[in-house]
Amino acid sequence: MTCKGICIRHKAQKPVGSGRYALGQRRCQICEIFINWVGLWCPCCGYRLRSKPRNLKYKDKLRARRKREEIDMLIHKQPAPQIQKPGKSIMHKSVDR
Ligand SMILES: [Zn+2]
Numbered sequence: 001m002t003c004k005g006i007c008i009r010h011k012a013q014k015p016v017g018s019g020r021y022a023l024g025q026r027r028c029q030i031c032e033i034f035i036n037w038v039g040l041w042c043p044c045c046g047y048r049l050r051s052k053p054r055n056l057k058y059k060d061k062l063r064a065r066r067k068r069e070e071i072d073m074l075i076h077k078q079p080a081p082q083i084q085k086p087g088k089s090i091m092h093k094s095v096d097r
């Protein structure tokens with residue numbers, strides 16, 4: 001199982017605005033390339049193609065982000081949720097004019 005250079009002919013362009021896997025592009029680990037290919041196996045090296053992103057990594061990323069948002073929320077909540085102080089807004093108006 002080695003790269004024979006055939007995959008280059010099927011090389012997929014990097015999509016704008018959406019994921020490669022969403023567009024049906026497949027990744028060959030051996031050729032280290034994304035190709036436009038409908039089959040399950042690489043036409044070049046014959047290795048099984050990846051048609052989905054690595055779930056674990058994606059989930060980890062998502063979880064990490066959610067945790068960060070939670071922490072952010074906690075930090076922002078502590079002083080008190082944004083309460084409009086009448087005195088402040090009046091001051092703002094006078095500054096504007
Ligand atoms: Zn190849």
Ligand SMILES: [Zn+2]
Pocket residue numbers: 003007028029030031032042043044045046047
């Ligand atoms: Zn390949």
